[in-house]
Amino acid sequence: MKILAIIPARGGSKGVPGKNIKELGGKPLLAYTVDSVKESRLIDKFILSSEDEEIIKIARDLGVEVPFVRPESLAQDQSGSIGVVQHAVDYFEKKGEFFDAVILLQVTSPFREKVFIDQAIKKFIKSDADALVSVLPVPHEYNPHWVFEENEKGDLKIATGESEIIKRRQDLPNAYFRDGSIYLTKTEFIKKGSFFGEKLSFIESNPETYVNIDTLTDWEKAEKMLSDM
Structure with missing residues (x-):
């Protein structure tokens, strides 16, 4: 299975200004997700999607491919992630490069365990699901x-x-809630506008290393978690 990993990182964050490249533990927040992707053995290509020049520069410095500048229309507060992924898939297909599935990895979930991404991909393939999401118990x-x-x-x-x-x-x-760390979906369903398809599998995140950074309080939680690691 050929898998494209997409790291979405737009500028203009309001909850934590500049959070995608704000330094956490001495490196940009973005770097944590980049490092976790580099540890994967099952991802065929990984890219960053952004409209922000500074984020793009830092991503490239981290060794991330940035094949395009995201259209401003897909970088607004109300812009959904599905449109961002559809844009990337369409970009590559127009160049004759096709992927069976896409894994979306949000910068705001920085502390993925070392083998978490590949565990998710293996379960996704074994389950023959249309999609897989990371979850935490309710x-x-x-x-x-x-x-x-x-x-x-x-x-x-x-x-x-x-x-x-x-x-x-x-x-x-x-019962579970999706935690936003991983969205893994067959490309055919991405094209239909869905991250979930018809058969949805899941993988549990580790609650001890999980944080979703949306506010300054979340950022402070992440700093404390990092100091305890």
């Missing part, structure tokens, strides 16, 4: 079978639609 108190939502009368109903609540924690099914 704490039992937030399990969807214990979550309520308001109905049209202003009363509460169980979010899953069941008439009776599951009484014992031990009887709750496992």
Whole structure:
């Protein structure tokens, strides 16, 4: 299976200004994801997608291929990641280079374990899924079978639609939330505008090394985690 890795890194972050190249532990945040991709043995090509000249320069200094400048229309606050990936796939296919799947690796999840990417790819291939995402377990108190939502009368109903609540924690099914560290999808579904396809597999991240940096509080958490590693 031929796999393209894409690191999306636009400028203009508001939660943590300049976060993609802001130094964390003495190196740009971007470098952590670059290092994790370089450790992979199963990725055929990896690139950075950005519209920002400074980010592009630093990425190239880190040894990352930057084959194009991302269109400004795909670098706005409301721009979705699927459009960014579709643009990259289209760019390469116009040059006669085709990939079976794309793995999207966000800079905001810097502390992937050394073999995590290849473990994800191996599970993706073995499962013959359309897509795979990284996840973390939902704490039992937030399990969807214990979550309520308001109905049209202003009363509460169980979010899953069941008439009776599951009484014992031990009887709750496992539930997960996608953590944003890995999105791995067959190219045919990327072209259809989906990261998830019809058959979705998953891999669990390590909660002890996981952080998703979106705010200054997240950044401070990452600094503390790094100092404890």
